[in-house]
Amino acid sequence: MRKNKVDIITLGCSKNLVDSEQIMRQFVANGYKVEHDPHKINGEIVVVNTCGFIGDAQEESVNMILELGEAKKKGKIGKLFVMGCLSERFLKDLQKELPEVDRFYGKFNWKQLLSDIGKSYYNDLASDRIITTPRHYAYLKIAEGCDRTCSYCAIPISTGHYQSKPMEDIEKEVRLLVEQGVKEFQVIAQDLTYYGLDLYKRMALPELVERMSDIPGVEWIRLHYGYPSHFPYDLLRVMRERENVCKYMDIALQHVSNDMLKMMRRNITKEETYDLIQRMREEVPGIHLRTTLMVGHPGETEKDFEALVEFVRKVRFERMGAFAYSHEEGTYSYKHYQDEIPQETKEERLDAIMRIQERISAEINTAKTGKTFKVILDREDDDFYVGRTEYDSPEVDPEMLIYKTNQLIPGNFYDVKVEDAQAFDLYGKVLS
Template sequence: MRRVDVITLGCSKNLVDSEFLIRQFEAGGFSVEHDSADPKGEIVIINTCGFIGDAKEESIDTILDFAEAKKDGRINKLYVMGCLSERYLEQLGNEMPEVDKFYGKFDWKGLISDLGSTYRPDLVNERSLTTPAHYAYLKVSEGCNRKCSYCAIPIITGAHTSKPIEELVAEARALAAKGVKELQVIAQDLSYYGVDLYKKQMLAPLVEQLAEIEGIEWVRLHYAYPAGFPMDVMDVIANNSKVCAYMDIALQHISDNMLNKMRRHVSSEDTIKLIKEMREKVPGIHLRTTMITGHPGETEEDFKELMDFVASAKFERLGVFPYSHEEDTFAWKNYEDDIPQEVKQERANQIMEIQQEISRELNEGKIGKTLKVIIDRKEKDYYVGRSEFDSPEVDPEVLISSNKELHIGHFYNVKITDAEDYDLYAFED
């Protein structure tokens, strides 16, 4: 069997694309490795990210590394797909002749054909998981209809396209049959799910059906948009123990000046009201958000308002991106990138210093409490798990001591014994 090494860069949505691709290759008789530390296959396929500057740089560097490996004879063929090549297909083809062929984000079926296999439409909802067997990402839509000033996603992915509920439920059932217990529901914009297909927001009905699937014990929601947020989802979270008390909702800023410049179609007042209503409907919910520092036109006053907001809102999970001036976005065409990179980064650092204090305070408040966790792996003296408030890869973990053997992918109730800025320590008796 020919071996293919698939390298995935960027977000979990890219990972899902790679998993569908891997399943197709395996069905065609290929041996496939994912993110191998030492790729040795005849063929390497890089699934790229093209979202912001750092991600593009990582993708370019990875392509160049494998182009060198091809020159040295360590691999025979090199193919590139995904967001970066969707966005810069012709330019990359001209500048990197070492790559055998570039594909966009949506034409990877052609890659299967070009490598002598046949795309299997009967496997359209089947994937080979690259995550631990007990959790998987479920991508419910592709694309985005929002026109935020800074964001290249609509340029790359096109308009929002929801996947029908029945297909998603079938895909989730197949995952549960393989042993998946936890679904990470993902999209570029969960808030808009269903509008294109059903003429109304359908995230809440979708989540209800996913939570009914036998074997699924946790459903967690990622990447909602604040403007027009479907509040009926909060009722589902409040009333269904299988739906994690967790919401990932990117706010990006709080200053009305910046929200207007960013074209977010939401005000500071709207944002504060939304957070208040979420916490009232689901007491104890953990909110994850992201902020952007250094967007064109961000004044010291805007940034001070953002710092004060982060300090008062006390988000359980928060990340910050220094603004990246992306080609062909509204900001690229209409704003000067007028804030130095070092100022953008310094502002991001200041926000994260505030968040570090908040995270430690919230973690210390959990000492003595009992949390239900799922075990992801064992590292040295600890089992490493997550609570319903923790998404894999991006959130804190629970480091667990136990007098007995714990099993990967199983749930346990553990008592929190200590806390650091981001991680918790626990004991399972």
């Protein structure tokens, strides 16, 4: 066990990562050495930032806590603290079942951890954090919580009502990050498109993105986790007009069958969904759409699933993920529907739809062969430099594998010509 060392372990989404980066900054201000997701966990203090989204994520979080509990018993680590969505949602159960944890904190009260160990929380560092991503990009969280009432989703149980962060605070954070070398901003929230309704009584995301794009040093802005119902269409104008706003939209659609959309409480129809996608592609030529779909929600018939398959084939999403329904305690579905679809059927449907998407992705990538793209370089691997185009978000989207014909510098932009393509990777050469 290393004295004066704090190990931070982040599980789940990029929104959790931002919270971890903020608490890391506070620990550093209090004189600790901090490591994030360390190769060797041996800190005087270990903090696990948990995910409670679906069963698999919950299991991963609990298994990590149990593993660390054993390390604590053996004297390999000191204090063990748990924060985040899982403990926000299941606090009493976790306190009862995991006595090896010194203290649990929820999604929003982690500042209390610092005072509980006799340290200070520095308000003047509230916008500051230790970036754990490559220095040239960062995640920018513009809101907490969610006011949607989707049948299957437990996130509002953990995060509460939607709370937009004031534009001035966001601009301050962006400027601070630019000073630290950040060029690319992944704008995140549980629901980006709702931004501003609580604070400004209007959908203010288009204005926020414009204000961000005016800040010197902001090279790319990429938008994640929009909601399709009542989409703020002025955002498409901003995306079309502003060169540093990536032509990319991550918008979770979940399903397309009208019966399923109604049962899921999505407040949109099949026809409106098709119209939304058509308008996005007409107003922003070349836009790449990422979506997430769900299979196996209670009530999903073979006919509903066939409609979803047809949707994927017709729309041809540039980026698509899917997952099987999880019957989450406390949700509308849990209270009102039976989880009657066998897990085997869910997995079969999931595999089928992802096989279709893999073929589509391969065709879309192949069509890029011979074209040149602006690429930001993330890292150097043994055989390639690895970067991304404006259409690719870190971790989830295809990468550009660049042949080592030149000496390149991570964090810089390069013009790269695509020479070969696979379903989930492009291969290219830097134009000299």
